[in-house]
Amino acid sequence: MIVTNKYYLITLGCQMNEHDSEVICALVENMGYIATTMPEEADLIIINTCAVRKKPEDKVASLLGKFASLKTNKPNLIIAVGGCMSQQEDAAKYLKNRFPYLDLIFGTHALPRLPELISEAGNRKETIIDSEESYIDREGLPVAHRGRFKAWLPVIYGCNNYCSYCIVPYVRGRERSRNINDIIVEARKLVARGFIELTLLGQNVNSYGKDLPGQVTFAGLLAELNQIEGLERIRFMTSHPKDLSHDLIETVKNGEKICEHFHLPVQSGSDRILKAMNRRYTREQYLDLINIIKEEIPGVALTSDIIVGFPGESEDDFLATIDLLEKARFDNAFSFLYSPRRNTAAAGFTETLTRKDKEDRLQRLNDVQNRISKEINESLADQIVELLVEGESKGNPEILTGRTRTNKLVHFKNSENLTGKLVQVKITETRTWNLIGELQLKLDNKYV
Numbered sequence: 001m002i003v004t005n006k007y008y009l010i011t012l013g014c015q016m017n018e019h020d021s022e023v024i025c026a027l028v029e030n031m032g033y034i035a036t037t038m039p040e041e042a043d044l045i046i047i048n049t050c051a052v053r054k055k056p057e058d059k060v061a062s063l064l065g066k067f068a069s070l071k072t073n074k075p076n077l078i079i080a081v082g083g084c085m086s087q088q089e090d091a092a093k094y095l096k097n098r099f100p101y102l103d104l105i106f107g108t109h110a111l112p113r114l115p116e117l118i119s120e121a122g123n124r125k126e127t128i129i130d131s132e133e134s135y136i137d138r139e140g141l142p143v144a145h146r147g148r149f150k151a152w153l154p155v156i157y158g159c160n161n162y163c164s165y166c167i168v169p170y171v172r173g174r175e176r177s178r179n180i181n182d183i184i185v186e187a188r189k190l191v192a193r194g195f196i197e198l199t200l201l202g203q204n205v206n207s208y209g210k211d212l213p214g215q216v217t218f219a220g221l222l223a224e225l226n227q228i229e230g231l232e233r234i235r236f237m238t239s240h241p242k243d244l245s246h247d248l249i250e251t252v253k254n255g256e257k258i259c260e261h262f263h264l265p266v267q268s269g270s271d272r273i274l275k276a277m278n279r280r281y282t283r284e285q286y287l288d289l290i291n292i293i294k295e296e297i298p299g300v301a302l303t304s305d306i307i308v309g310f311p312g313e314s315e316d317d318f319l320a321t322i323d324l325l326e327k328a329r330f331d332n333a334f335s336f337l338y339s340p341r342r343n344t345a346a347a348g349f350t351e352t353l354t355r356k357d358k359e360d361r362l363q364r365l366n367d368v369q370n371r372i373s374k375e376i377n378e379s380l381a382d383q384i385v386e387l388l389v390e391g392e393s394k395g396n397p398e399i400l401t402g403r404t405r406t407n408k409l410v411h412f413k414n415s416e417n418l419t420g421k422l423v424q425v426k427i428t429e430t431r432t433w434n435l436i437g438e439l440q441l442k443l444d445n446k447y448v
């Protein structure tokens with residue numbers, strides 16, 4: 001009787017990590033493992049970690065604590081920790097010392113070596129660490145896409161910006177753009193397999209092409225992808241304001257497949273704090289940029305990231321951030337408490353706020369943003385919007401959920417499962433975080 005080994009994978013962190021997990025799935029499935037959703041059934045457990053804040057790192061410790069007993073009952077169980085936390089040598093050593101039953105610790109750069117690392121881990125008693133700084137090209141690695149009609153498509157890895165609070169350049173390395181033809185070929189293959197929405201990924205997609213020979217730009221890449229027959233929607237994240245070109249704004253405006261949504265982290269509304277963060281733009285430059293985007297692309301959605309409680313942030317700095325929110329009127333903003341990251345420039349800055357101070361400011365900021373998000377959604381009442389239906393809502397199969405081109409979440413009633421279809425829905429009710437609608441039209445032109 002052939003026993004098939006099972007693997008259990010947990011992914012923490014960003015979209016790039018989710019894509020890395022799709023690569024990990026393909027690599028271990030090519031080794032003969034099949035996926036299980038039950039850790040107690042697994043012969044291989046992998047945690048794909050995130051190091052962007054303390055919280056996801058603490059989550060790793062609690063998960064590993066939970067898995068210790070499984071190892072006692074199943075000594076041949078392989079437990080591996082990958083991702084951004086493992087890419088840092090000191091964090092990898094910390095994991096090895098604190099969780100001696102770990103079999104493998106592998107960084108983001110070790111993905112191409114994962115199959116051999118897992119085979120080796122199965123035959124060795126001591127913990128294997130691979131947090132190699134140097135990276136080998138990961139082009140051509142297999143990907144087990146989780147979706148059926150939406151897929152991630154990385155276009156650039158790493159980041160050269162070294163914002164003072166950010167760990168990413170230390171765990172993802174310097175910027176490496178993928179060859180434009182490789183991206184287009186992969187996109188065509190995905191569309192041929194039925195994917196109709198592609199999200200282009202990069203820590204800073206606006207830097208795409210700067211390290212490639214010739215005049216290759218992100219706007220140029222988008223314009224090429226916009227030609228692909230059968231592709232319905234193109235999204236991209238994340239943009240850095242200092243590199244966002246007018247060319248890109250024009251391309252989004254004129255590209256019928258390119259969704260009208262920019263995720264443009266601002267982080268703070270105070271020039272003093274933006275300087276300390278090494279963001280290399282001023283609040284005025286940022287506000288000018290988003291006003292141009294709004295003028296050029298009416299109805300465009302803008303979302304952002306904000307850090308609250310950066311070392312030295314005074315009440316005036318904080319009020320400058322609130323004032324920027326009022327002026328920018330983001331559709332949504334993801335706000336986080338400042339979390340010092342080892343080895344970053346800001347890790348050496350003196351913290352001036354208590355956790356309570358930070359949490360109070362976070363609440364005040366979210367109250368303002370919630371009001372703005374609600375007002376913007378209210379302006380969509382009675383509008384007819386195009387949705388890509390993502391599936392049935394968890395609680396009720398008769399309620400379907402989809403996203404607009406501006407990335408708004410809309411729920412609507414329908415007996416037929418229209419998952420993966422493009423439909424038109426009339427907005428009948430608005431809320432802070434989502435909308436309710438009525439189905440008008442299936443975009444394969446058959447009226448309901």
Ligand code: SF4
Pocket residue numbers: 159160161162163166167168169203204240
């Ligand atoms: S742009 Fe700044 S915040 Fe974004 S990944 Fe790069 S260093 Fe981090």
